[in-house]
Amino acid sequence: MLKNELYYLTILTITILGILLVLLIYLIIRKAMDIKNRKRIEQFIEKYHSILFTMLMEGGYSRGLNPKSVLEQIAIEELLSRFSKILEGEDEKTRLTELASMYLLERYRKKLKSKRWSQRMNTLYHIEDFKLNLLMDDIYLLTKKKKLSHAELIHSLRILALFQHEFLFNLLTTHYQNFSEFEYRTILIRLKQQQFEQFILHFHKGSQPLQKAVLDVISIKKELNYLPFLENIFSVYKGEIRLRALKALSMVGHVKNSEPYLELLYSSKWEERMVAAKLIGSLKEVKGISRLIELLHDQTWWVRSQAGQAICQFPNGHQILREVLETSKDPFAKDMAWEWLHKGV
Structure with a gap:
């Protein structure tokens, strides 16, 4: 019984060694061929x-360039x-x-x-x-x-x-509606105005990630001709889409009427206060300065930071921040004023 087991074990060992030897030879030959091909x-x-x-x-063509092999x-x-x-x-x-x-x-x-x-x-x-x-x-x-x-x-x-x-718009709005916002953005950013306009004209047809990507691309391009579209989206939509439209407006840095956006500085949502502060800073809207100073005392760090940056964009922004630093009793407001005085924009 023991002899049979040793016999089968020997056969198995020899078989495994044989397979390994064949593999080794194959790899050696393959490596040699790769080296030879690389040299060629x-x-x-x-x-x-x-x-x-x-x-x-210089242009033109050459008879000396006539590839025949892979x-x-x-x-x-x-x-x-x-x-x-x-x-x-x-x-x-x-x-x-x-x-x-x-x-x-x-x-x-x-x-x-x-x-x-x-x-x-x-x-x-x-x-x-x-x-x-x-x-x-x-x-x-x-x-x-x-x-x-x-x-x-x-x-x-x-x-x-x-x-x-020409069919990209149809693909993204009909066949592929489950991409992430980032994936849509990497696609849309490559479009020229004529193709991108389709996504503007039929904005309502897109999924929310696609809509966010459209607004983000406008934020990146910062083109003034999209202003009416952005203001319309801001007035019609709610939630995240409305906030993205507001962010895009702050990047474009222009609006027809600043009053609706000044009101947002008093929003109960810190995200809206933050982006509104960014927009008012971009616009350099003097009417918003007093509220921006108040936002330096906001309970949310992001709002305080954006208010400080917005104030810096005004011609007398550094002077305003120095006054806050010297007169405010709020340590958070003083810290933010100090930070933006030394950081600048």
Whole structure:
């Protein structure tokens, strides 16, 4: 019985060792092939570097650049990726897109259909870097796939936004309504005015995270032409959306009539007092100074801090803060006045 057990144990050990040996040999061969391929890629990079650089700087094409193998395409991809990070001129960037379209377009079209997630994601990054808008329809079709990962979907939609795809509005308002506010914002921030206007005109159709993202993008862009829209949202909506509209107005720094916003300085909600203080500071509305001084004594730190910053934006702001520091009996107000006197804006 013992002999049989030793026999089977020996067979099992030999089998495991055999499998490990085969794996080791495979890894050694694979590593050797990778090293060999890397050397070939570096050779192609050295060969094509000056040719590609000349084409990017001066335009035109070269017969010396005729990639036939996958390794040559990888070399061109790496070179163009390096150049994309340092090019500043619009003409050079346009030529880079043209060269990538000429030599890598079909390669990327195939890789978008790859079964490997890493290959599809890397391809999306390259398409974005090279601005290959000729693959816009391929990416649009990719968003329709059921087994697409969330990361791929968000990145695909960001690229469609970069290319100003005509169906992006429909995708975000009809098919993909469960994204986070941050994810929507990273998509919308890439839109030009014409495409972004769709989200303004049909604001009510969007989910709340999408609505918040729209308002945040306006806060970032700070464009005055959105003022009527923001004031309308502020007057019609309630809660967080109303607060975001108020925040966007404070970033734009302009309103038609300051009276409704001066009233918010007395709001029972500390969030509204805080953002209203920010807006009054941006407007430099003299009527609000006395209330801003009172808000330096507010029970909420965020309100006190924003009031101090707002006062600093007035021409005589530092003088006002010094008076508070010298005359106030509230230690919190004195601390905030001291902080903004030394911090400034």
